Amino acid sequence: MEKNAETYGEWYLDIVEKAGLSDKRYPIKGMNVWTPYGWKIMRFVDSFLREELDGTDHDEVCFPLLIPETEFKKEKDHIKGFDSEVYWVTHAGLDELDVRLVVRPTSETAMYPMFSLWVRSHQDLPLKIYQIVNTFRYETKQTRPFIRVREIHFFESHTCHDSEEDAQRQIEEDLEIVKRLMGRLCLPYFLLKRTDWDKFPGAHYTVGIDTVMPNHKTLQLGSVHHYRTNFSVPYDITYEDENGEHKYVHQTTYGMSERTLGALISVHGDEKGLCLPPSVAPFEIVIIPILGKNQAVDVAKAAKDLTNDLKKAGFRVKLDDRDDRPGSKYYDWEIKGVPLRLELGARDIENKVVTYARRDTGEKGTIPMDSLVDGINGVFDSITKNLSEKAWKFQMDSVTELSSVDDIPKDTEDTKLRIYRFGWCGSPECGHRFEDDNDIKILGTPYLHEEYNGKCIVCGKETDTPAYAARTM
Amino acid sequence: MEKNAETYGEWYLDIVEKAGLSDKRYPIKGMNVWTPYGWKIMRFVDSFLREELDGTDHDEVCFPLLIPETEFKKEKDHIKGFDSEVYWVTHAGLDELDVRLVVRPTSETAMYPMFSLWVRSHQDLPLKIYQIVNTFRYETKQTRPFIRVREIHFFESHTCHDSEEDAQRQIEEDLEIVKRLMGRLCLPYFLLKRTDWDKFPGAHYTVGIDTVMPNHKTLQLGSVHHYRTNFSVPYDITYEDENGEHKYVHQTTYGMSERTLGALISVHGDEKGLCLPPSVAPFEIVIIPILGKNQAVDVAKAAKDLTNDLKKAGFRVKLDDRDDRPGSKYYDWEIKGVPLRLELGARDIENKVVTYARRDTGEKGTIPMDSLVDGINGVFDSITKNLSEKAWKFQMDSVTELSSVDDIPKDTEDTKLRIYRFGWCGSPECGHRFEDDNDIKILGTPYLHEEYNGKCIVCGKETDTPAYAARTM
DSSP: OOOSTTTHHHHHHHHHHHTTOEETTSSSTTOOEEOHHHHHHHHHHHHHHHHHHHHTTOEEOBOOSEEEHHHHTSSHHHHHHHGGGOEEEEEETTEEEEEEEEEOSSSHHHHHHHHHHHOOBGGGOSEEEEEEEEEEOOOOSOOBTTTBOSEEEEEEEEEEESSHHHHHHHHHHHHHHHHHHHHHTTOOOEEEEOOTTTSOTTOSEEEEEEEEOTTSOEEEEEEEEEEETTTTTTTTOEEEOTTSOEEEOEEEEEEEETHHHHHHHHHHOBTTBOOOOGGGOSOSEEEEEEOOSSOSSOHHHHHHHHHHHHHHTTOOEEEOOOSSOHHHHHHHHHHTTOSEEEEEEHHHHHTTEEEEEETTTOOEEEEEGGGHHHHHHHHHHHHHHHHHHHHHHHHHHTEEEOSOGGGSOSOTTOTTOOEEEEEOOOOHHHHHHHHHHHTOEEEEEESSOOOOOEEOTTTOOEESOEEEEEOBO | OOOSTTTHHHHHHHHHHHTTOEETTSSSTTOOEEOHHHHHHHHHHHHHHHHHHHHTTOEEOBOOSEEEHHHHTSSHHHHHHHGGGOEEEEEETTEEEEEEEEEOSSSHHHHHHHHHHHOOBGGGOSEEEEEEEEEEOOOOSOOBTTTBOSEEEEEEEEEEESSHHHHHHHHHHHHHHHHHHHHHTTOOOEEEEOOTTTSOTTOSEEEEEEEEOTTSOEEEEEEEEEEETTTTTTTTOEEEOTTSOEEEOEEEEEEEETHHHHHHHHHHOBTTBOOOOGGGOSOSEEEEEEOOSSOSSOHHHHHHHHHHHHHHTTOOEEEOOOSSOHHHHHHHHHHTTOSEEEEEEHHHHHHTEEEEEETTTOOEEEEEGGGHHHHHHHHHHHHHHHHHHHHHHHHHHTEEEOSOGGGSOSSTTOTTOOEEEEEOOOOHHHHHHHHHHHTOEEEEEESSOOOOOEEOTTTOOEESOEEEEEOBO
């Protein structure tokens, strides 16, 4: 099926099923089974995050799933934001519980009572921890695998600092991690400081990490929050400074979810199926022996040897020696998005080469046997570069500069909708009016500086700050 | 604190806290926080299981946490076994749910409705999957970190086979995995086929994996179950065989929990603290520079270089260059159970050696700098061997051959209790009578053949099968 703005919704569900990424027939809507292929890809993303977090002196922990209602309700904005979408455990065995338990929607309220015990002195700061767990939200909107689910595979880091400035430095570190991670996934993104009415419940400010989907809606893959002392006050997280004074810590969080997998599928996939960057491909290479009749060379054996050699060289390789037509095998592995297909026939062996086909471009060629590892690594680099460039081009091409609200299509289902960039004076009045009049959401203002000279699209006041707006997934 | 049968309970809690393995101050009893050091050790155990399971063609999956009550209640014995100890989600957001949801206590009833969709033909068999997740039991007994908790870090594999024999072969494969895993952890164990009245709810038979604790009680670290068709019938998991006939699959499961960490602490620890096998030590080596006055050599720099060299060689190394007395550092790292301490002073550098101290025996010696990696690996091998031998000796020495029930101490709190081995005719009548009269549990009969010629301790009938009995943790 072709992937475009119109077909995207149906195309996505088709790919998720055909590539074997997830099974949505589990008897609770929006709680899907991670099948082996999808889970392997997710675990690569997890492992990249672990590398990054371990490498920046974060410690991995694992907090309990359940949170007492009494702890959950300590920060008022936070609970207002989550009240309507949490699951409640009310009974255990045959007993009704005295205090109801929330199934974690995010872990602030699980962690911060403990932070209050852990942080004593300035020497305990910064405290930097993270966990990779599943979280739970009672979604009432239509669910979609990896993108809108009720059990969400989730990474979250939480930090405490002795000053607002040190917390701000943490935000910068987080955004460097985002950059490296998204680079490895070949995914483009905007870093947008959310409007005050759209920031995380309890946050001082929120930076969203947004990627454009094929239907020109944006998907928030994650976010970074500066909490200032908004949580440390209700949870009483204080430290004693050098002068013996007790002060509240400044906090930040950074979280990303399985939506990264939803974006990988949506951004890189095409009419043939999934298209994976080598970095996250469960199999980077599939080897298909091309068997002929009366061959002087033992192709089957050569394919096995090639498989073993490449495994030894550290590649993730699948030998497809099923008794089936090569064309049918090509089809299967294209759906699965394997980045590189190697075909090995009698003539290749005679010529001391392997024939390859790239999944991303379909381009075919040969690699000499005597420089196979370098040759493959070269193709992988080229695939990674191509996927990344193509994805960034699509994302940037989706942005339309808006000088008047009249340029927004009026039909709300219009697939011609774009991401809009326009002048905004920053006032909530103009912001709300823009959103309400146009049934579109302001994603925020660029976190990193962008040159802009224009006028607020609502009130006409001069402004040097653009805003971005879009429909969101 | 000395570790012996009397002090064990208190000693254990002390070590868990001092070594920073877990924090039990979380505001729900029996749901503890995995702090970084404990979580790192647990993740080594997880990674060994992943290696083993991936290497035996199991696929990793991740099933939802919540199970609809309707699915949960399909297998009658199973639900009877769990009814009084599960957590119930009854509300979501502001709504009461139509069907209550169980928080997984184990995943049979989550997985098997899907297996019924996944298994179609004999070509889909064997189906071998596993997951590493947390499970939940509403414990009413006294909780204890890693040993009896309400949120349990858990590994479970589930398989489907076309015959009872193939399922039986799976059990053998599982027990080979147990053997290799326990070998890496230097932990001794018994494999005991549980009595019919103590098998897993729904199982055809259960093999328990039991390790003896310092108080001579046994701890079940995991178990392997043959289900025959006990679940495939209610969950309708069938396949079409070569002749087009529809048959029920035979199933097995194998599960182990965070109790492996409880056993690691209990079995290897001593009066100084934790004592870790190198395989699971977050730091295998701690390096302590011994700084003197007016030294001609730069010990601090040499210690840094040594740290980097050993890291490059693949060791997990901690350089403790805090401004503190060496003795105080020794004390800290002994509590944490670091297997090997390297001390580096001016004289060592002159002599081109490092001084080492083994955590397990306290033995000190030197290793020549020019064969450091081999030297360290040699010490590690010796530590692993020693820990394993010592642990097996303690386990086997705990077993008392029983020819009469009069030899069991009458005081139920008696710390002189042992593991008892005695003749049993196998009849439930004699088994129940033995358990009731002596307030002690029959763990089962050896899964692997043991020579025995004796008489049933209750009825006096000749038998060639011994039973094991103990108090359990």
